[in-house]
Amino acid sequence: MSHDRSTTAAPAATTLDAAGRRELFVHMLRLRCLDERMLKLQRAGRIGFVGTARGLEGAILGAASALAPRDWLWSGLREGGAALMRGLPLAEYIAQMYCNANDTAKGRQMCNHFQHKGSHYPSWSSVIGTQIPHGVGAAFAERARGSDAVHAIFFGDGATSSNGFHAGLNFAGVWKAPCVFVCIDNGWAISVASSAQTAARSFADKGIAYGIPALQVDGNDAPACHEAVAQGLLRARAGEGPTLVVLETYRMLGHSSSDDPTKYRSDEEVERWAKRDPIDALERELLASGNLAEGERAELVSQLTAEIDAVIHEQEAAAPMALRTLVEDVYAEVPQHLRLQYNHFHDVVQRRGEALPGDGAFPL
């Protein structure tokens, strides 16, 4: 069983050209600007919760940039930027963060649970690891339907301990399902370090047990992430089955806007990783190869931020969800008992007024 942990000598077809690298750089910058804006909105009490991708932009977007438009991306908490890159409109991204009436999921999910059917991006439930077998089943269906689309299944280091991970990789190995597992090892699962998640040397070792070749890649090297996933996609499309790609990176901020990471990790560790920032690394490379001009990054940042701010402004004004959506989409049709429950509720609202929002805040 091969267990290749190197990414050198990638076939030419899988490497990202200069234009592609520059484009990727802009997507990474956009995601960082967006996270900063979202954190501001969260601090101002405008949105409830933000799980940022800061430090992970190279891993998430580098990996996702290898997918073809027909491929699917199964996400966890932090892959929203990949949806955006692949076609999720910025307005829908921000509507989802506001959970307002423009959100395609009707404000039903917490923030950071994006979906975009047009680019084959279902939302994550919240329950860690559950998307992994879903992606495997969907990959199976893809082949059964005679399509060559591949399913890229993203998840974190923490998720490798979930039942979904074990079931998903095992089934995919047995079925030679056309999928690529992308493990974003960002060092932490809330406050639990990757080293406390497994006794294996690397999460890539876990591929061996399932008969799945694995690659371990510097997750802060965005083009390398692209290459590794591109290789997995080639294998999957050729009918050779799944690949596990482990991207070693670092979650620079807290687990979410409510987490205080100083309680469980050292400043030195964070500083060490700050020096390896994926955006800075790609910027240096683009500058050196003449694909980015001095000072262009700052210009891009202000341009991207202005775009984001305009959309935020628009979404601030959007209506909240209508009350009747409380009982919709539970089934294809609203059943009689739910109709009655809603009518009774509506009657109380008419007579006594509407309930007021509570002041509870999400802790994690």
Place this chain on the structure above:
Amino acid sequence: MPELTLVQAVNDGLKTAMRADDSVLVFGEDVGPKGGVFLATEGLTSEFGKERCFDTPLSEDGIVGTAVGMAMNGLRPVAEILFQDFNFPAFDQIVSEAAKLRYRSGGQYTAPMVIRTPFGGGIRGGLYHSQSGEAYFTHTAGLKVVVPSTPYDAKGLLIASINDPDPVLFLEPKALYRSVKGEVPEGEYSVDLSTLRSVRSGDDVTLFCYGAMVTVAEKAADQAQAKGIGVNIVDLRTLLPLDEEGVLEHAKRTGRVVVLHEAPRFCGFGAEISALIAERAIEYMEAPIARVTGFDTPFPNTLEHHYLPDPRRVLDAIEHVANY
């Protein structure tokens, strides 16, 4: 006596139990240096060491499954599951293993363990950080299901649960973690499981509730009082095994009953209370039993305050039953 919030009382209860008995240990996700997502386990690792309070890999199935084994072999595990919603990945270990071990071994092996878990809505946590799944577990013979609603009960019931010879699912109403405060005695004391608590007495309508709904009940009762309706509030606090005699006694006292919970209505715990009264005290009833519950839908996100029973809806039911 110190005034503590409910979550501080849980923390105090854990420390008290761990000081009293070396075999008590606490583990789960993020319970160590972080001290728990809600800070229920703050300071445990520093006081008791990482042998007795530690983080596990991200697997609820693993957490509960290993707790069963520890309990079978002389330890007193107190496992934390981050949210009640994430007990479902451990459902099999809870329902098929922990709950049935005593029965299937003819009493030779037992699982004296506690699973602590925050439950209910009120924090804008959406579908998977808000559920009240108590009915899944109260349908499980062999398990005990406990729900405190005051700091005093949180500590006393937790200590009783840890000392109990059977597995206990300890549901902590997260909406009350910091919103209620109360006097909590220092040191060890316990509150007996399977005893309900009379929150306040009133002559007209008995209102059964538990968890975060107790505070909603109190607000509704204040408003009812202003309209001349006396509400007798009962906090069930242990759902399984239920204090059935206590329920019947309180139901008979007023002959008019409202049952309140935030979980969905269909096959919810209120159905059991209602059936119990219908079977054994129907002749005392002067009005149909009313239920105020969450909708039979998944838990919403932005609309959670409409989903959760609020004092308006409770008052509406109280008046309906009182004036029947």
